[in-house]
Amino acid sequence: MRSIIYLLFFFCPFSVAFASCGDSDDIKENKKPEPIPAPEPEIAIENFGVNLSGAEFSYVYPGVDGTHYGYPTTKCLDYFNSKGLKLIRFPFRWERIQHDLNGDLVQTEINKMKNFVKAAEDRDMPIILDLHNFARRSFDGGSTFVRIGDNGLTADHLGYVWLKLAKEFKSYTNIWGYDIMNEPYSMASTTQWRDIAQVVIYKIRSVDTETPIIISGDRYSSSEHWVQFSDNLRTLIDPSNKLIFQAHIYFDKDSSGTYKNSFEDEGATDQTGVDRVKPFVEWLKKYNKKGLVGEYGVPSNEPRYLPALENMLKYLSENGVPGTYWSAGPRWNESAPHTLSVQPTENYTKDKPQIAVLRKYTKTDSK
Template sequence: MTLSPSSRLCIWPCGGMIAAALTLSPVPHADAQTYRGVNLAGAAYSSSKLPGRYGYDYLYPKPAEVDYFTAQGMNTFRLSVLWERLQPTLNGPLDEKELQRVQQFIAYAQGKGATTVLDIHDYGRYRGQEVGSAGVPDSAFADLWSRLAQALGNNPHVLFGLMNEPQQHSAEAWKNSVQAAIDAIRRAGSHNAILVPGIGWDSAQGFPKLNGDALGQLHDPDNRLVYEVHEYFDPDASGTKPACISQDQALARLQPFTDWLHAHKAHGFLGEFGVSRQPECVALLGPILSHLRDNADVWDGWTYWAAGPLWGNYMFTLEPDHGQDRPQMTAIKPFLNPTKQ
């Protein structure tokens, strides 16, 4: 059975525990990406159990996760969280305990010199209802981000990931939701960079045709928008299969978005990508990351999918195996320290 990309969070255990200041402006073309890191997804587990039992249904990443990856040279963590846990009632206050967990993770990562991408991992929904609908109007989405901006804003170690892989009915409708969130964040006084995803599984290869015209109209008075895309390199781009495509095909999936960024003088972020441990798939990571580095004038960075102690033997995991680096980590390491390029 072919699984959709959303299954990446539920084909593995969904009821268990998981455990130098940076600037927000893009680095010069000659350097590696500003943001280089990994997704840590445990706080979004058990999305069917709301709010869920903390420490059993879901758990935030542990300090050891941050320690390991920062020791490898990573400086960015995409932290997946659920809107419903952060804000149990639309337009209501943020849950104090959940917000504190987010803040504690951010503070620990910052202490290690790392930035956190706060990723609302809800696929454009709140309790199953589409953002922009009568049940979840754009104003409610804006309210969430206004509150988060007030709580977290202006910390340069935080990037605002508006929504993971929104499943909206049109890019034009999604544009209106995104603009409402941008306006709310700026009204709250936050100047943080904002990561903007597109509909259609946030696919890099499909972004220009599906999202380019609509999302290219977005306005940010701070000019701090970064367009986030995802891309997987198995044959159907679902991120669910161990097989992979050729190097030329892999780069062809990224090129349309790279071209769009250049044409629009915009900036991009590869929020999810991954390959299995098959040698021919691991071999794709070098060319992929080289493409991002060679186009660092428009690509601000990337976070690999994924890591965490409960991924077990998941084919994409970067979690070390009994203290040994995974093959994917070995391939990524040369891109983690700009001074060694």
């Protein structure tokens, strides 16, 4: 989500010295697997769900668990499972799970992630592992960020961390997909997001040929501007033919999800969501691609947005495109209250208003 806190992510060039970790066995695994024939299109019913935030919180890296960031809980899983919202997008930060480029993963953090994934697996809840970094990485504790393609930060660095993550998580039965990067934007002309994604796909497929790979669109994954900014993603090659394309949508005027003004001043209508997501859905149908709307959300204090949310979910369901609402997780209520949050209050006994709409659309239409 492009909320106010994410404005800190805008690129600020600076020189940075990267630690050299040498060549590991992982890094040598760079062969491109042989493609397999494309499968026949499948009609499948998919779950809707929510983002469970917390592990991606704070611009202090690595930070203190429980102070700067934290992991969602089994109580969160049980609540949303009870509402039928089973698909969980699980955001986390690159800097926390791998302190040095090409270095080992931070096993204490990986173990916490695994505990959450296993708890979801026990509840038959599919998980999206979401590297929530906007195609950038910090090297100074979170004050400034380097864009992939600048100052020595390369697509291979992103590929290597996903190779390692795939090795760690491929044995779980509930990994719905590897979401390789949240909301890339303003990439360098010499390092396009499509080309970065292709490197990562090949790295993952060198160790995991089964798990789907989720590719977010450029320009903050805008569904409304998908054709203008992300059409080239259809040329990506996955040797396993298991790519899922991801778009995001918010209903305020600038699509940032900040909802700074009134409903009228934001220019919203009951059809805003459908109108903005339609270019993405039509693109999926035109090119026979599988898709996901990984973020959408409306304020809890403005009921006039609820019909727009419902109309969009109905449209997505009818077109076989699942989605995950932004956002939930206990840290929203503890340290960063936000009107979009659907985290329940009063010890999980009081629903947010958006839940009444979300629980109507828990699976895509089978038609």
